[in-house]
Amino acid sequence: MIETPAPAAARADAWTLAADAPLRARNSFGVDATAPWLLELHDGRALPQALALPQLRDRPLLVIGGGSNLLLAGDPPGAVLSLAARGVAVLSDDGDHAVVRAEAGMSWHDLVMWTLRQDLAGLENLALIPGTVGAAPIQNIGAYGCEAGERIAAVEAWDRQAGAPCRLAAAGCGFGYRDSVFKRQPDRWIVTAVEFVLPRRAQLRLDYAGIGEELAAMGIAAPGARDVAEAVIRIRRRKLPDPAAVGNAGSFFKNPLVPAAQALALQAEHPRLPVFPTGDEALRKLSAAWLIEACGWKGHRDGDAGVSAAHALVLVNHGRASGAQLLALARRIAASVQARFGIAIEPEPKLIGADWQDG
Ligand SMILES: Cc1cc2nc3c(=O)[nH]c(=O)nc-3n(C[C@H](O)[C@H](O)[C@H](O)COP(=O)(O)OP(=O)(O)OC[C@H]3O[C@@H](n4cnc5c(N)ncnc54)[C@H](O)[C@@H]3O)c2cc1C
Incomplete structure (x- = not known):
């Protein structure tokens, strides 16, 4: 008789599923949040079966890796999936x-x-x-x-x-x-x-x-x-600050891409502003770090939410800042760059529990 291998999902070690899972250790900002369900998938072949589980099916799903490009401004609304296979x-x-x-x-x-x-x-x-x-x-x-x-x-x-x-x-x-x-x-x-x-x-x-x-x-x-x-x-x-020592997600803002004419006009007014080519003659990339530093934010601190003293692009969690506090600081920074230079800067990390455009 030929033995049919059990489907991967039937194997006890294909995944682990936890309710109300804390995410603090799973995001490099080190902010508190809770996943209603967290599924850790150890065997990639079991993904279809895992996605069909009632805890994941028809719900919003956040795939999480190292959590080094996320700002958890609130709890994820549905399930969180972590892929553990490392071959x-x-x-x-x-x-x-x-x-x-x-x-x-x-x-x-x-x-x-x-x-x-x-x-x-x-x-x-x-x-x-x-x-x-x-x-x-x-x-x-x-x-x-x-x-x-x-x-x-x-x-x-x-x-x-x-x-x-x-x-x-x-x-x-x-x-x-x-x-x-x-x-x-x-x-x-x-x-x-x-x-x-x-x-x-x-x-x-x-x-x-x-x-x-x-x-x-x-x-x-x-x-x-x-x-x-x-x-x-x-x-x-x-x-760069080590997230193990001080919570951060690397560069928090993307370098803005602007029309070439606008970049040149800004550079005429601010000769030290770094302007980079983009490969597209019509567009230039500006240094978000320079714009933020020029607005005086480097080293700024609102309680435990702050801007790195070494790098103006890096928002830091000095201890127990919440994701909402870090987001509020990011919004103030962006508003000041907009007011002073007329340039919109946007976050690089994925925002959970908030929409940047709603700020
Ligand atoms: C100190 C520091 C320095 C950094 N330097 C740089 C740098 O030089 N250049 C740079 O580009 N980035 C940098 N980053 C940002 C970050 O490291 C990268 O964006 C990295 O790729 C995020 O990986 P992660 O596994 O932590 O993703 P996460 O933060 O877990 O997720 C990021 C996004 O990817 C999605 N995602 C994750 N895994 C999957 C998957 N398997 N399938 C589908 N979606 C998925 C998530 O849903 C989320 O939207 C830095 C971050 C830190 C903390």
């Missing part, structure tokens, strides 16, 4: 490039270091970004002149609209500056794995935000990809 493998390798597949629950930084240990380049500038692989395509994470979308070959996801798994090639992911099709349709996609195409021979990008100087300080004249990652790690450790 990683080389799918193919032609000697010039390898295709690497990593599951959504893997730590992003662990993936970067894993690829470097396989002598694969391409992700070195993105070392030490907190969070998971599954979240990387959502806002197309970027740092030090690189974006994850440049290295992504395909994204594997569950399409909640179709009720089926799918695989989107990079061209279908709509990657832009801190943007993607997954971010634009947040209730549709659950990213289950990401495939990367990575070169064996590194084409290093060293000309961004002090990488060259850091390598020189490290005494490295002919760097490889691992050296670049090490330089990026050192710079980031110096510049």
Whole structure:
């Protein structure tokens, strides 16, 4: 007799489901919130069965990774899903490039270091970004002149609209500056794995935000990809507050994209304002950090909600600030930038329990 394997959902270890689950340890701001239901999925094959559970079915669903790009201004209204599978493998390798597949629950930084240990380049500038692989395509994470979308070959996801798994090639992911099709349709996609195409021979990008100087300080004249990652790690450790020490979500505001004419007019008035090209002649990117610092917010503190003294873009939780208090501070900052420069700045993290436009 042929034995039929039990469906994954029937296995006791496929998931854990908890009611009224605290989320404080699951968001890098360290604010209090409670999930009515929290499902931790250990076996990705059981996703369809997990989504059919009465606690998840027909309810709003928040997929949570490391919680490093979230502001919980209130409790999530429905269930919270955390994907725990962390597998990683080389799918193919032609000697010039390898295709690497990593599951959504893997730590992003662990993936970067894993690829470097396989002598694969391409992700070195993105070392030490907190969070998971599954979240990387959502806002197309970027740092030090690189974006994850440049290295992504395909994204594997569950399409909640179709009720089926799918695989989107990079061209279908709509990657832009801190943007993607997954971010634009947040209730549709659950990213289950990401495939990367990575070169064996590194084409290093060293000309961004002090990488060259850091390598020189490290005494490295002919760097490889691992050296670049090490330089990026050192710079980031110096510049960005560690969420384990003080709650934060990295850069809280996106750099605003504005018409080129408006950028040039502002720069004529404020010659120190940093203005960056965007690849689109009609648009320029302004430094949100500069605009916020010019309005006097750097180091500001409202109780336990504050702005980092080291980096004007980073909102910090000095202790017991609530998500609502951090949001109120963010709104005051944005209003002052709007009033002084006529520029709308918007948050980068996903807001839960509030709508930015309602402020
Ligand atoms: C100190 C610090 C530094 C940072 N530096 C950078 C930086 O340099 N560049 C940068 O781009 N970002 C940076 N960030 C932001 C953050 O690290 C990234 O956005 C990261 O990708 C978030 O990953 P996460 O797993 O924590 O996602 P979460 O915060 O858990 O979720 C973020 C969003 O993605 C969605 N999501 C998460 N996983 C999935 C999934 N599997 N399927 C579908 N949706 C999903 C969530 O619903 C939510 O909308 C920084 C944050 C911190 C705290």
